[in-house]
Amino acid sequence: MTDPISAVLLDDSVDFSLTELCALCRVSEELxxxxxxxxIVEPSGxxxxxxxxxxxxxxxxxxxxxxxxxxxxxxxxxxxxLDLLDELxxxxxxxx
Amino acid sequence: xxxKDYYQVMGVGRDASAxxxxxxxxxxxxxYHPDVSKEPNAEARFKEVGEAYEVLRDPEKRAAxxxxxxxxxxxxxxxxxxxxxxxxxxTDTGAHSDFFEQLFGGLGLRGGFRGRGFDTAGQIELTLEExxxxxxxxxxLERLVADEHGRPRPTTQQLNVRIPAGVVDGQQIxxxxxxxxxxxxxxxxxxxxxxxxxPHRWFRAEGRDVYLDLPVTRGRPRSARPCACRxxxxxxxxxxxxxxxxxxxxxxxxxxxxxxxxxxxxxxSRS
Numbered sequence: 001m002t003d004p005i006s007a008v009l010l011d012d013s014v015d016f017s018l019t020e021l022c023a024l025c026r027v028s029e030e031l032x033x034x035x036x037x038x039x040i041v042e043p044s045g046x047x048x049x050x051x052x053x054x055x056x057x058x059x060x061x062x063x064x065x066x067x068x069x070x071x072x073x074x075x076x077x078x079x080x081x082l083d084l085l086d087e088l089x090x091x092x093x094x095x096x
Numbered sequence: 097x098x099x100k101d102y103y104q105v106m107g108v109g110r111d112a113s114a115x116x117x118x119x120x121x122x123x124x125x126x127x128y129h130p131d132v133s134k135e136p137n138a139e140a141r142f143k144e145v146g147e148a149y150e151v152l153r154d155p156e157k158r159a160a161x162x163x164x165x166x167x168x169x170x171x172x173x174x175x176x177x178x179x180x181x182x183x184x185x186x187t188d189t190g191a192h193s194d195f196f197e198q199l200f201g202g203l204g205l206r207g208g209f210r211g212r213g214f215d216t217a218g219q220i221e222l223t224l225e226e227x228x229x230x231x232x233x234x235x236x237l238e239r240l241v242a243d244e245h246g247r248p249r250p251t252t253q254q255l256n257v258r259i260p261a262g263v264v265d266g267q268q269i270x271x272x273x274x275x276x277x278x279x280x281x282x283x284x285x286x287x288x289x290x291x292x293x294x295p296h297r298w299f300r301a302e303g304r305d306v307y308l309d310l311p312v313t314r315g316r317p318r319s320a321r322p323c324a325c326r327x328x329x330x331x332x333x334x335x336x337x338x339x340x341x342x343x344x345x346x347x348x349x350x351x352x353x354x355x356x357x358x359x360x361x362x363x364x365s366r367s
Contacts, residue, residue: 004256007269
């Protein structure tokens with residue numbers, strides 16, 4: 001058996017620059033700027049060049065990109081879908 | 097290889113209009129989209145529907161597919177010896193069935209452009225103990241690997257993945273560069289695994305807190321003795337704050353989930 005490959009937990013302890021985020025999610029910087037403007041993710045830093053995105057934000061941007069591409073929803077629609085999915089998940093877990 | 101009845105997959109007749117097919121795709125995509133669906137085989141169904149749509153939405157591919165005649169879904173099938181379909185290079189590198197690759201393949205991996213490979217999404221189920229302490233997992237992945245003619249073929253590979261300690265239910269973990277291979281020398285995509293915690297006999301995790309529901313006789317909460325709850329779990333007792341305090345006092349406070357320690361992604365190997 002070979003050595004295992006390390007997995008990285010995508011939570012708030014890892015962060016990515018705008019360029020890294022775009023490469024990892026296969027999206028344009030313009031789209032990420034729009035996603036931030038829509039309030040779907042909130043990077044730290046004021047200017048796009050200084051933005052840092054958490055692992056959680058990375059997962060959200062990926063989901064938005066997939067929802068847009070696969071289901072043809074626009075950004076406000078994707079934002080609403082994400083919020084409702086989060087809510088649904090919370091209810092499924094029996095959260096309050 | 098097995099014949100794929102794309103019309104059956106989409107739930108439309110062979111005479112369906114482009115509008116009918118688009119409508120059927122939208123409906124099925126919403127139903128099985130891995131980001132939305134909780135259906136047990138959503139990912140596989142979504143891929144199947146996506147593949148069917150990729151063929152049926154394109155008039156040239158659809159005409160070529162129709163030319164093969166109608167066969168039963170899953171029937172053993174060989175393309176005609178003179179089969180030839182020149183697809184536009186680099187239109188898609190998503191994972192497809194063997195059937196699709198044989199008929200319409202040759203895309204992507206031999207296209208004349210460079211691009212990052214697609215990410216592969218999956219789910220792993222962990223016990224509470226495994227999530228708490230970290231573990232190693234063998235993961236079977238279906239990936240496109242170029243054969244000797246440069247044609248991408250779906251191949252199952254095994255990976256050994258180290259899961260960091262402190263993963264909570266619903267979180268995603270990333271295994272860098274273990275998704276689909278890149279195109280034209282581009283970097284590979286990532287493997288993304290969503291974590292699902294299996295129910296535990298005693299404990300229940302809510303975020304980083306671990307709970308133990310301990311039934312207490314209603315009339316005698318005073319006599320609830322500090323129980324032998326395991327040090328790995330902070331305990332909560334419904335309707336009995338007094339007993340909760342005693343449990344806290346028995347030394348479990350702060351014994352919830354450890355903060356996740358993200359592993360540095362370095363050594364990379366395949367088995």
